[in-house]
Amino acid sequence: MNKGFKPRVGRKYIGSYRPRMDGLEKASGETEYIDDIALKNKFPGMLYAKILTSPYPHARIKSFDLSRAEKIPGVKAILTYKDPEVASLRPFSDSWTDGANNASYDSMWQPLTKDRRALSDHVCWVGDDAGIVVAAKTEESAEQALRSLDIEWEQLPFFLDPREAMKPGSPVIHPEINPDSNILPWNPSCGPHIESDEATTFGGAEVEELPPHIVAERGDLEKAFGESDVVVETTSKYSNPTQGVLDNWCCVAKWENDNLTVWSNSYQPNQTRLFYSEMFQMPMNKIRLISPYVGGSHGRGDSGERPFFLYTALLAKKTGRPVKFKHTRRQTFCDTRTEQYAYCKAGAGKDGKINGIYIKIIGNSGAYSGHTMSCLHLIPLEYVEVSMAPIPNLKVETYGVYTNKLSSSCMRAIGNIELNFLIVLGMDKLAEKLGMDPIELTLKNFGDNKAVPNKSLEGVLREGAEKIGWGRWHKPGEGRLYNGTKKRGIGFSFHNGWHTSWQELRRGPMQVIIRINPDGTVQLDAPTVETGPGSNSCCIFACSDTLGVPVEDIRWISTMDTEISGKDQVQTDSAVSHILPEGIHAAALEAKRKLLDLAAPKLGFKAEDLDIEDGRIYVKKEKQKGMTIKELLWKGDLIPIVTSVSMKLPGDATGVPFMAAFAEVEVDTETGQPEVLKLVVVSDCGTVMYATGAEAQQIGGQCMGLGETLTEEIIYDEATGVPLNFNFIDYKMPTMADFPEIEPVPMEIWKGAGEYGACGIGEPVLCCTPRAVANAVYNALGVRIDSVPITPDKIINALNSNLRSE
Amino acid sequence: MTEDKGVSMEAAKKNQVKNGIREENGESTPYIVKIKVNGILHELKVGYDIQPSHTLAHVLRENLGFTGLKVACDEGACGACTVIMDGKAVLSCMTLAIEADGREILTIEGLDKNDPVVEAFAEQSEPGYGTAIQCGYCTPGFVMSARALLDKNPDPSMEEVKEALSGHLCRCGCYPAIAHAVVHASEKIAAKGGSKNE
Structure with a gap:
């Protein structure tokens, strides 16, 4: 029987194990969720809106004819990109705030990439909203009307790989954003936060003006590498999983006189009201947003300025009836993590002290900018300021590139999970080359300020090491065989927590x-x-x-x-x-x-x-x-x-705590099938606010963490750009049968400012999983798989090429 | 209750039944689907109240107001729409409403407030497993599958629980706590004098 965690300060409820209040x-x-409210018997006369979706990865509507569609029984209105109430709306970004604060049109988070329209003739991925939307008495009528549209498309050149799309002279996907290239403009507001009147900076440090695409730079990197006893280089590829939320995007819009009410599963209703107000140029007090419980966040709603909010409301106005819009399961596959091609070079002395790190990342923004630059600018900047504070010389360079895949958006642990996958790989390689225990190397080089070892980092690593049995760690590939063909290994990864009073300085x-x-x-x-x-x-x-x-x-x-x-x-x-x-x-x-x-x-x-x-x-x-x-x-x-x-929070610079994951895996060398046997998730929470809830996060986060490590990936047909697995059968999320033994370890080592001084763990809990598993696979086999998902075919190929090279 | 099991393929082939409306002697009579939900009989005229293409999930939610079940994937992949039909857990998004003609349906609204499964899911909180519920969207589906499992097998092994519930998705990842909640529900049933096998 697990006795559970003991809080540092005894309180009756905070920090306790007990049932959820709901x-x-x-x-x-x-x-009740939005779909339980948006019913015809609750909204008499309600119509259903359905949007035309693009059959091509990149195209333009040359012309259309609505006459057949308009005759379909039950069709009440058709709205197109040419209608003046649509065409007059300003372009916007679907990620105009990071969610932490409300942002007006003028203070938009990513002001240089307003690449979204309410309805557009220009479509940028297969499945993209195309410029015609229908409202009808039944969903079937609306769908039939869409099938009856006569549309002439002009197909345009398309890209799936950002490394191709960024080459000079490539046809440009969003000339209105950057006429010369598919590389996203460097976005200054993704550095210091938009929040508040005064310009705040990270951890009180001034962010210097740096050339475009350089996130951070300090010291003399070339000199640092020259003085290093060992230098390692590594590349990794991160994939494109999606949030997989069960509660599909949905809203109902209703007008009474000139007042608009919208019920939805936006989890940022104040921001959504502001979105309407700014887009429709309406006073805020004439717009009312109502959000009930939402069936899962996982980051989805941070890219919440969705075109459907606008066209659903416009259809409601046009018809004088309540109008409902709900994504189908296929349509919920509308954005992903930022797919990344990353490179890391690191140099260290014989003593294991890292002299310098260079990181370069090319991120696939997909069809729209979404949260690409949050992922590629803000997150690495935070990481450099916190985890890598003790490292004297470094440079981080990133590029976001438009392609014709799904838009890169906000997803739980945005940017951090990808960065972790890259950097901790570099550490593992360095440790191996130096013949050091990677835990000791980590403690010498990472922390939330220059002083090492960091108490929180040391606490979580020692605890995790004990729970997994780190003493069993062996030289890569040199463990014994199990059941004739199987090999086992263990690995770990670590990451800083990132939502503490230190950072909430920037929050409203x-x-x-x-x-x-x-x-x-x-x-x-x-x-x-x-x-x-x-x-x-x-x-x-x-x-x-x-x-x-x-x-x-x-x-x-x-x-x-x-x-x-x-x-x-x-x-x-x-x-x-x-x-x-x-x-x-x-x-x-x-x-x-x-x-x-x-x-x-x-x-x-x-x-x-x-x-x-x-x-x-x-x-x-x-x-x-x-x-x-x-x-x-x-x-x-x-x-x-x-x-x-x-x-506001006290905002004292109290640093941040650390999180870690330790994995034990077994890999079948005959089939390449990896199996996670055990995962230990250690989180320094500062203060554990709700012990059962914290453990639910530590365990539950692995549905996403293990999913994207092992099975989740959106697959495209390279020839046509068509995504092939937009459903929950072929897009494989873990079920109960797939879950390994997971040991949650909530801890209280660090403490932030305030009564509780806690740190959010919802995202950090999954952030270390892919790298911990990948390092465990390396420990088992002695060959590295440095792209997720870690699938049997990759393992077999890696084993084969290893054999050939021997 | 009628013995007729809905619109037969033979009748449809002979074109006697079009959109659920039976044509006999040149006169149209709508077929009436009779479904007992949580003990109460509902009659639905095909072609009027419901269409032959309507799923049981659609009719339960939209026509009859049983919104506890959720339609999340609408293609039998997530389990959120699970109800119990004649004692068996079924995916109501993969069942046509007309297939439920003459059947008895139990939805989550039909469970007692102190149903041991509902209670066990709500209370699950011992150290090491987290809560059995986070966002709650998948919960009614899990509860109904667990209920159907325990009705047939009041004392399932952990393997049997996993087997029974692995058709469900919980993106919040509450699987270990859900499995333990089912074990606790089984204990509650036994404590209430249920038929727990020893």
Whole structure:
């Protein structure tokens, strides 16, 4: 029996093992998601919108004829890119904020790559939204109308490989963005964050003006390599998995007079309202966004400025009826991780001290810019400032390149998982060449400032090493055989956490409203859309711990409604479960002070002599003396006590904690089949906010982490550019049968600023998995597979070429 | 309840039935599909209330309001739409509504609030496994498959649990906790005097 983790500070709820607050509601099927609300019996007269999709990887609509489609029974409206209400809309980016803050059109996160239109004659991948959308009484009628469109296409040259697309003289996919090349313009706003009035920088350090495509540069790299005893070079390729969220993108738009209401599974409803306001040039108070629970985030909604929001609303206006748009399963395959071709060169002295690292990455942006430059600029910059702080000489160079694959967007652990796959490979190679234990090499060179070893990094690596049995690590390929043909190996990887007060400096203020009703119950408006991580439980726990009201008496407002809720904390950056409770703690302290001030004269004691537990105010020294909150407030006008806070995190530069994964694999040398036998996931959480929830993240993150390590990949037909596996049968995500033994190890070593000083772990938990498994495969076989997914064919080929070279 | 098992292929071939409307003696009579859902009989006129192409998932959600089941893939790959038909877990997105004619359907709305499976999923929280639920979108499907498994086999081994539930996708990755929740549900059934095999 696993005894579980013991918190550093004992609290009743925060840090505990207990059921989720929404467990029963979800287990009994009562929770409503957007598709359960967007039903005809709830929206009488509702129409269904369907969009034409591109059959070609790159093409333009030369002409179209709607006359046959318009005659299909049930068709109520057809909207095209030529209609003035569409054509007059400005171009935009589907990733105009990173989700952490709201951004106006002018302060858009990626201002140089406004490559999206609400509807366009220009299509950039097979399946792209093409410029004609139909609203009809039934989905079948709308689909029939789409099939009845007569369209003349002009096919254009296309690229799937960014290394081809970036060659000088290649036909250009987005001339409106860069007339000369498919290389994305270098985007200054992806460095220092857009947040707030003052220009903030990372960790207080000034970000120098650097030439385009150079993310970071320090010291003298050539000299560093020259002085190194060993230098290694390595290349890796990262693939293009997708979020695979079950709750397909969906919205219903409805106009009443000139007021627009949209129900959707956007998990950033305030930003989506701003998107509408800016695109339609409408006042914000005439637009209302409502988001219920969302069936999974995994990063999808950070690229949330989707054209369908616009054309669905325009169709609703045109028809005077509510209009629903929902992606089919095929259509949900609409964006991916940034596929990367990466190179790393690293040099070190005999003592294992790294002198310099050079990194170059070519990223496949796909059809649109999406979050490509977040992935290729912001993330490496963070990594350089944190994990690589002790490394004196380095240079990081990155290129985002348009092609005609799916757009590269936000996905859980964006940029970090790819970077980890590259850099920790370099470390493994260096360690081997130096004859050092890679754990010792890591501890000599990585940390959140120049001092090594870093306490947090050392803590997670030592713990993980013990759990996996690191003593069993052997020289690559030299282990014994199991069952005649199988070989085993172990490997690890490590990464910094990245969402801590250090970074949340850049995040906008959070808003929290606590209303204590006269009967002693509490309404907690901690505005966020619960997408699964259990932030709602963390919010309620923090409120209960600080206010002294039992969790059963606290109602967390689960539907985000821009008409009534405060500004939401978006479920991005793995940040809500630890940030929002800091605001709740502050608001609850304030609410508690108000209660105690009211109770003090009634009890004949000073407020500071009183406390609250289980909804009862009591005298600390004479616990039997006291009164319930209801007894205090149930009088007169029955006015509730309302406290609201709008605050930022303390933002002290407290550094960051570290995370690690250790894997044991078994590989069948006859079939090439890799099998992960065990995975240990170690996370220094700073403070574990909710132990069961944290372990659920550590284990659950591996559905994505192991999936993209072993099986998940979107496959294209090279000749036609057609994606071949847009379904959940051929796009293989792990099921229960595929899950190995996973040991979650939550830890508290580092502590950030604030009451809890926690670090988000939702993304870091999967970030180390691909590299840990790849290093374990190398340990087993003595040959490296340096691209994910690590498939049997790659393993067999690598074993064969190894045999040939021997 | 009618013995007629819906629109037969023979009748369809003879063109007597078009879009679910039976033509007899030159007169059209809509065929009525009768489905018992959670103990209550629903009659649906084919060609009017429902179309022959409609899936059971569509009709349960859109016509009858049973929105606990989810349609996530609509092609039998994720299990989120699972309901119990005549005691067996079926994918309601891969079952036509007319195939359910004369059948008894149990949806998650038909389970008691204190159903041991529902409770076990909600309560799952011991160290080492995480929660059985995160976003919750796949949960009703898992609950119904687990319920069908335990109805037939009240004391399944871990291997049997994995076998029964591996047709479901949980992108949040709660698999180990779900498997343990099923074991706990089995214990609850036994504790309530159920037929747990020893």
